[in-house]
């Protein structure tokens with residue numbers, strides 16, 4: 066667990082923000098990357114596809130922030146597909162539709178913590194990905210706390 070990257074003073078806020086530390090595709094590929102850092106944190110790289118356009122999108126790992134970095138520019142309102150950039154598995158979550166716009170959703174697996182579900186409609190996932198996730202994560206945290214307290 067020793068990291069040698071403490072030399073340059075990083076601009077990581079010391080605030081207690083909730084950030085995704087680890088996210089996997091359904092086959093277990095690690096989606097975190099340091100190729101693109103967002104808020105000084107590793108981002109989550111997934112392949113985004115819309116019609117013939119395909120590229121990588123780096124999702125903001127911090128809950129409540131939406132500074133995603135996308136290689137391709139898709140129009141607002143369209144529904145995209147997300148794939149694992151390593152094994153090509155679809156990240157579409159067949160079990161759930163977006164609560165706000167009824168578009169299909171995608172899921173990222175958080176080892177030991179469950180999963181994050183977000184909307185595949187462009188301007189919806191940009192604004193609701195983290196909110197929905199934060200809700201479910203808070204619920205999970207609350208549940209765990211409750212269990213610990215009880």
Ligand SMILES: [Zn+2]
Pocket residue numbers: 090091092093094149150151152153154
């Ligand atoms: Zn994969």
Ligand SMILES: [Zn+2]
Pocket residue numbers: 163164165166167168184185186189190193
């Ligand atoms: Zn939506």
